[in-house]
Amino acid sequence: MTVHPLVHEIADAYLALVDAAAPGLVEGLYVVGSTALGDFHPSRSDIDFVAVSAEPLTAAQLAGVERAHARLAVRYPRPAFDGPYLTWHELAGSPAQAAPGPHVFGGTVRRRVRTGRTPVLWHTLAQHGVTLCGPRAQELMIDTAPGELAAWAVGNLEEYWRPWVRRSSRLASRPGLACLSAGGPAWGVLGVSRLHYTLATGRIASKRGAGEYARAVFDDRWHRIVDECLRIRDGGRRRSLYPNPFTRRADALAFTGMAIESARRLGVGRLPLGE
Numbered sequence: 001m002t003v004h005p006l007v008h009e010i011a012d013a014y015l016a017l018v019d020a021a022a023p024g025l026v027e028g029l030y031v032v033g034s035t036a037l038g039d040f041h042p043s044r045s046d047i048d049f050v051a052v053s054a055e056p057l058t059a060a061q062l063a064g065v066e067r068a069h070a071r072l073a074v075r076y077p078r079p080a081f082d083g084p085y086l087t088w089h090e091l092a093g094s095p096a097q098a099a100p101g102p103h104v105f106g107g108t109v110r111r112r113v114r115t116g117r118t119p120v121l122w123h124t125l126a127q128h129g130v131t132l133c134g135p136r137a138q139e140l141m142i143d144t145a146p147g148e149l150a151a152w153a154v155g156n157l158e159e160y161w162r163p164w165v166r167r168s169s170r171l172a173s174r175p176g177l178a179c180l181s182a183g184g185p186a187w188g189v190l191g192v193s194r195l196h197y198t199l200a201t202g203r204i205a206s207k208r209g210a211g212e213y214a215r216a217v218f219d220d221r222w223h224r225i226v227d228e229c230l231r232i233r234d235g236g237r238r239r240s241l242y243p244n245p246f247t248r249r250a251d252a253l254a255f256t257g258m259a260i261e262s263a264r265r266l267g268v269g270r271l272p273l274g275e
Helices: 005-021 059-075 088-092 119-128 146-168 174-178 183-201 207-217 220-233 245-268
Strands: 028-032 047-053 081-087 101-105 108-113 130-133
Touching: 005 028, 005 047, 005 059, 005 081, 005 130, 028 119, 059 081, 059 101, 059 108, 081 088, 119 146, 146 174, 146 183, 146 245, 174 183, 183 207, 183 220, 183 245, 207 220, 220 245
Parallel strands: 047 081
Antiparallel strands: 028 047, 028 130, 081 101, 101 108
16 A cells, blocks of 8 residues: 655665664564554654564664664654564464564663564554565465454453543543543544454454444444544544533443443454363
8 A cells, every 4th residue: 555655754764774773683664553554644643663573683783773763763753653673483473472572662662562562463464564675564474363363352352441441431530531632532432443343353443444334333323422533533623523521521431331342242252262
């Protein structure tokens, strides 16, 4: 697919910096996330990358990578260029078996984390990854076992989204107050809709794609909150569909709770035996 010229500009700058700092390290560079899913907004989206090397990074290579990303962040403070460093061997195996390793957040390299080493990233790279250098993403050996993706999605519903709804339902709390802003409802409604889509189809959707999917599969009573969250996702330039943020918050939490239950039921039938 065609990606935004800014993505190519930043990626080219990164490749020049990292090759100077750690020659020959990056054998493959791919973009995933909103960039690969056709939902990239230069003023609001990050650029999610996957950098692949033959072997885990040495201490000297890691120091070079840190210098490269620090310089890139000075040159391009936004959008952030974020993502993990992986090996070909790790991508060919289960993400659960991938060792903790470097992951970049906003120009800062965290040296040993598990962030991003999930079935979602493996499947996004295999299904939608855009190749910036190295072998084509669609030709890579990537472990995309559907049961692992379903198990991860169900786990994310239980471990992140149910607690998120509980916390956000208490108005006199930081999460509860955050749901009075535009970002809170969109985060919940579109985030859970993405998991519902994944459990229903075995594929990965962007936030916009998930909202469009939710509008198609859920009852008409939920159309207003989904449309509102899509409006927010697009930058909120049009007038809100809600008279006040309290009504919007209530609908967002009700939708998110309903969608979690629906997605959980879908997920049970997709879990590997023994889960």
